[in-house]
Amino acid sequence: MSVVNARLHATRERDVLAGLEEIRWEELEHAYGPAADVPDLLRALRSPSQRA
Numbered sequence: 001m002s003v004v005n006a007r008l009h010a011t012r013e014r015d016v017l018a019g020l021e022e023i024r025w026e027e028l029e030h031a032y033g034p035a036a037d038v039p040d041l042l043r044a045l046r047s048p049s050q051r052a
Contacts, residue, residue: 017042 020039028035 017046 017039020042023039025038026034026036028038030038
């Protein structure tokens with residue numbers, strides 16, 4: 001496996017959303033108000049579902 005392929009594989013295996021729950025989202029705001037909905041929105045982006 002080439003170095004590039006190994007890095008791509010390692011990136012896919014790593015959970016890019018790890019630690020998401022450690023952030024106090026309810027204390028943050030975005031353009032539409034409290035940011036408590038951000039974790040669910042980020043998870044939806046990763047979903048294979050077209051509906052999400």
